[in-house]
Amino acid sequence: xxxxxxxLPTLSVQEGDNSIINCAYSNSASDYFIWYKQESGxxxxxxxxIRSNMDKxxxxxxxxxxxxxxxxxxxxxxxxxxxxxxxxxxxxxISGNNRKLIWGLGTSLAVNP
Amino acid sequence: xAVVSQHPSWVICKSGTSxxxxxxxxxxxxxxxxxxxxxxxxxxxxxxTSNEGSKATYEQGVEKDxxxxxxxxxxxxxxxxxxxxxxxxxxxxxxxxxxxxxxxQFFGPGTRLTVL
Numbered sequence: 001x002x003x004x005x006x007x008l009p010t011l012s013v014q015e016g017d018n019s020i021i022n023c024a025y026s027n028s029a030s031d032y033f034i035w036y037k038q039e040s041g042x043x044x045x046x047x048x049x050i051r052s053n054m055d056k057x058x059x060x061x062x063x064x065x066x067x068x069x070x071x072x073x074x075x076x077x078x079x080x081x082x083x084x085x086x087x088x089x090x091x092x093x094i095s096g097n098n099r100k101l102i103w104g105l106g107t108s109l110a111v112n113p
Numbered sequence: 114x115a116v117v118s119q120h121p122s123w124v125i126c127k128s129g130t131s132x133x134x135x136x137x138x139x140x141x142x143x144x145x146x147x148x149x150x151x152x153x154x155x156x157x158x159x160x161x162t163s164n165e166g167s168k169a170t171y172e173q174g175v176e177k178d179x180x181x182x183x184x185x186x187x188x189x190x191x192x193x194x195x196x197x198x199x200x201x202x203x204x205x206x207x208x209x210x211x212x213x214x215x216x217x218q219f220f221g222p223g224t225r226l227t228v229l
Contacts, residue, residue, distance in 0.1 A: 043220035
C-alpha cells in the first residue's frame with residue numbers, strides 16, 4: 001500500500017554538525033508534509049511544514065526540502081545540539097483524504113557531545 | 114499558542130475496567146481531533162478521527178464499541194477504553210487540527226495506559 005518511509009532508521013552525529021534526515025513518500029497526491037520531533041515519553045512536536053507548491057522552507061535552524069520529482073523529503077538541522085536528540089517523523093497529507101496524516105517509520109537522532 | 118493537553122498522563126488499571134482519557138485544546142478551537150496509539154519504538158497509528166458534534170470515524174480494525182470517542186465541544190474530545198485488557202496497554206496520543214489551517218495538527222503529551 002501507500003506509505004511514507006525513511007531511508008535511515010538511526011542517525012548519530014556530533015554536536016555542532018549538521019544533520020540530514022531523509023524521507024521517501026509514494027503518493028503523488030500528497031500536497032502537504034510535516035516534520036515532527038518526538039522525545040521519549042512525549043507527544044510529537046511540530047517542527048516545520050511545507051506545501052507541495054514549494055521546494056524549500058526554512059525555520060530556526062531547520063530547513064525542509066521537497067523534491068516532488070523523486071518523491072523525497074528531507075529535514076536539515078543546523079548546528080545540531082544534544083537537545084535535538086529524539087525520533088523524527090515525517091508525515092504526509094494526501095489531498096482529499098479527510099485530513100488524515102500518513103506517518104513515516106521514524107528516524108532516531110542521537111547527538112554525541 | 115496551540116497547546117493540547119491530555120489527562121491523565123498515565124494510568125494503571127485492572128483488566129476489565131474502563132478508562133477515560135481527555136484531550137483538550139487549551140488556546141484554540143479544534144473542529145477535528147485525532148486519536149493515535151503508539152507501541153514502543155514504532156510510529157503512530159491512527160485510531161479514529163473525531164469531529165465536533167458528529168460521530169467519530171474509525172480506522173479499519175479499530176473497534177468502535179471498545180474505543181468510545183466523544184467530541185462534545187470545540188476544545189474537548191474523550192477516548193474511553195472499555196473493558197480494557199493487557200493488550201490495550203499502549204501510549205495513546207491525541208492531536209487537534211487548528212481550525213482554519215490546512216492540516217496543521219498539534220499533539221498532546223500522550224497518556225500511558227497499563228492494564229494489569
